[in-house]
Amino acid sequence: QGKNELGDVRIVDLDADSEFRFEVDFKAQVQIKLLKGTAEIFGTELATGVDYTFSGRKAAVYTWHEYTANETPMSSYLNTHLAIQQLRTLARSSNELGPRVLVIGPHDVGKTSLCKIMASYAFRQGEKPLYVSLDTAEGSITMPGAVTATAISHLIDIEEGFGSSATTAASMGSTTMPLAYYYGYESPSENVKMYNLVVSRLASTANSRLAADADSRASGIIIDTPGLIDQVGYELIWHAVQEFSVNVVVVLGHERLYSDMMKKYKDQAGITVVKLNKSGGVVERDKQFRTQLQRTKIKEYFYGTPKCELSPYSMLVNFNDINIWRVGEVIAPSSALPIGMENMDSETKLVKVDSFDMCLHSVMAILDADDSEDEGNLLNSSVVGFIYISDVNDEKKKMTILSPSPGRLPRRHVLMGAFKWMET
Ligand code: ADP
Numbered sequence: 439q440g441k442n443e444l445g446d447v448r449i450v451d452l453d454a455d456s457e458f459r460f461e462v463d464f465k466a467q468v469q470i471k472l473l474k475g476t477a478e479i480f481g482t483e484l485a486t487g488v489d490y491t492f493s494g495r496k497a498a499v500y501t502w503h504e505y506t507a508n509e510t511p512m513s514s515y516l517n518t519h520l521a522i523q524q525l526r527t528l529a530r531s532s533n534e535l536g537p538r539v540l541v542i543g544p545h546d547v548g549k550t551s552l553c554k555i556m557a558s559y560a561f562r563q564g565e566k567p568l569y570v571s572l573d574t575a576e577g578s579i580t581m582p583g584a585v586t587a588t589a590i591s592h593l594i595d596i597e598e599g600f601g602s603s604a605t606t607a608a609s610m611g612s613t614t615m616p617l618a619y620y621y622g623y624e625s626p627s628e629n630v631k632m633y634n635l636v637v638s639r640l641a642s643t644a645n646s647r648l649a650a651d652a653d654s655r656a657s658g659i660i661i662d663t664p665g666l667i668d669q670v671g672y673e674l675i676w677h678a679v680q681e682f683s684v685n686v687v688v689v690l691g692h693e694r695l696y697s698d699m700m701k702k703y704k705d706q707a708g709i710t711v712v713k714l715n716k717s718g719g720v721v722e723r724d725k726q727f728r729t730q731l732q733r734t735k736i737k738e739y740f741y742g743t744p745k746c747e748l749s750p751y752s753m754l755v756n757f758n759d760i761n762i763w764r765v766g767e768v769i770a771p772s773s774a775l776p777i778g779m780e781n782m783d784s785e786t787k788l789v790k791v792d793s794f795d796m797c798l799h800s801v802m803a804i805l806d807a808d809d810s811e812d813e814g815n816l817l818n819s820s821v822v823g824f825i826y827i828s829d830v831n832d833e834k835k836k837m838t839i840l841s842p843s844p845g846r847l848p849r850r851h852v853l854m855g856a857f858k859w860m861e862t
Contacts, residue, residue: 441469452477454503457510459719464494464730477501480551481558482594490596491744494734496721511715515552518712519559522658522686526565529656535648536567536658538682542675542699543690545665548720550578552690553662554599557590565657566591568648572637572678573664575624575728577735579616581801581824583623583855585636587644588616589654598743617643618821620803622765622855624732627670631785632765632817634677639818641681667695676702685709691716736801736859739824740840751844752828757835760847762791762802763816764854788813791854794837797827799860802852809850822848826859 440448440460450458452475462468469491472484477499484490484499500512525537539556541549553569560567570587571579578599579586619636626633648655659682666674678684685708689696696713703709723731742748766784790813791797805819825847829838841847 439471439473441471442466449473452499452501454501455510455512457498457500457512457719459496459498459721460492461496461721462492462494464734467491467493470499472499475501475503478558479596480594480599481555481562482596483562484596492597494730496723498717498719510719511717512555514714515555516559518688518714519556522556523560523563523565525686526560526656526658529658534656535683536656537686538659538661538684539686539688540661540663540675540678540682540684541688541690542663542667543665543692543695543716544667546720546722547665547691547716549573549665549690550576550662551717551720552688552714553660554594557660558594560657560660561590561593566654567657568644568654568659570640570644570659570661570682572640572674573662574621574626574633575664575732577732578662580618580821581620581739581803581857582732582735583801583857584618584620584803584821585640586616586618587640587647587659589651597745617647618803620805620821620853620855622803622853622857624856626664626666626674627668628856629765629785630670630673633674635786635817637674637678638681639820641678643820645682667692672698675699679703679709687711689713691720732857733859736826736857740826740842748842750826750840750842752838752840753846754836755839755847757794757837759850760837761851762794762797762854763788763813763851764791765789786817788816788853794830794832797837797854798830799858800827800854801825801857801859802827802854804847804849805851805853807849807851811851816851816853819851825852828861 440450452458469489471489472486477484479497479499522537522539529536541553543549557567557569567590568587569590572585574583574585577584579588619640621633621636623629661682687699687709689699689711699711703711740750766787766789802825803821804823804825805816806822807816807819826840827837828840
């Protein structure tokens with residue numbers, strides 16, 4: 439049963455292996471209730487008789503029953519999960535690291551949805567896989583601009599997806615806080631070197647967490663990726679495969695990408711490449727929707743969601759008590775420089791921000807680094823939380839920041855990226 443904010447109620451009868459797809463605008467609200475039978479949204483089962491509320495979402499309610507028709511690719515997704523599940527069982531019996539699954543494909547083919555489905559199915563079988571998001575445009579786990587890893591230790595929320603940024607904010611500083619590294623831009627192609635650096639850092643920490651966690655080890659890793667499949671995109675894929683020791687590459691909805699992956703990996707022992715079809719239900723999201731999604735994520739980080747509201751703390755910080763860094767400009771392509779001079783470093787070299795005006799309305803990552811940390815080492819630091827600069831007062835040499843937790847800034851080194859946001 440679906441109900442919109444005008445109170446219009448619609449009852450939908452779902453055949454086996456079919457889905458009810460819906461799109462809700464950011465300004466609108468829709469409620470969905472399962473009246474009878476069983477159904478799921480991206481792998482998480484709906485409870486009967488409960489109202490689920492959606493806003494700014496595109497999704498599908500799916501039902502299995504005994505399926506006969508093949509109207510959706512869900513049975514191929516289930517089979518892929520079952521094959522991966524076998525690898526987990528095998529890994530568990532020999533006390534080894536479970537499967538490392540990388541999902542790749544162009545933008546808007548359902549990569550994130552497939553990762554959610556696979557993570558939910560794994561969870562429903564008692565697994566606790568590590569979920570990694572390398573998609574910096576989306577911020578599905580903490581904030582846009584971050585790469586993250588989080589253990590799937592509870593059901594993925596029907597309404598909010600992966601622990602919304604709000605629950606992340608609430609867990610700031612605690613051990614349930616997802617592991618995050620900050621890149622700060624939407625597209626990896628804006629600074630490939632820096633992007634790869636944060637991915638390497640994330641992989642290395644995630645790998646050692648997994649090695650130390652007997653519960654998660656055999657469950658392995660599920661990795662969602664940005665939708666780049668050009669030359670740069672390929673390099674990012676090779677890099678991720680290497681850093682996470684990926685052994686299952688799932689190619690979603692792209693024939694040529696699949697054959698290129700086959701070419702690259704067919705002779706490489708231990709790497710399996712799988713091809714899956716895109717679901718007919720996947721919706722393309724235009725630039726405007728993406729931007730709106732990013733804004734919502736940023737807002738939720740500080741103010742929470744209707745289900746879990748937060749009130750952020752506003753505090754005054756002296757210019758002297760905070761070190762704001764950003765990554766240096768790429769001055770010129772190497773080919774335009776005199777022989778022997780390289781500017782490669784500037785792509786991962788931090789510059790201290792001393793014009794505080796440019797910080798106004800920026801979102802920044804607080805780095806887990808000591809005050810005395812060497813600046814060359816700062817980019818190796820993970821993120822303890824995010825702040826928002828709501829006001830800058832040059833005369834008083836102070837700025838006002840918004841933070842989900844009270845008290846002083848937990849650390850003084852913060853990293854600025856390109857994300858700005860206006861409170862409305
Ligand atoms: P990608 O990660 O490849 O960019 P997503 O998984 O984010 O793609 O899917 C794009 C959009 O389509 C999302 O808003 C998602 O919720 C929606 N979507 C995915 N699968 C379905 C489906 N079967 N029915 C309806 N909407 C869907």
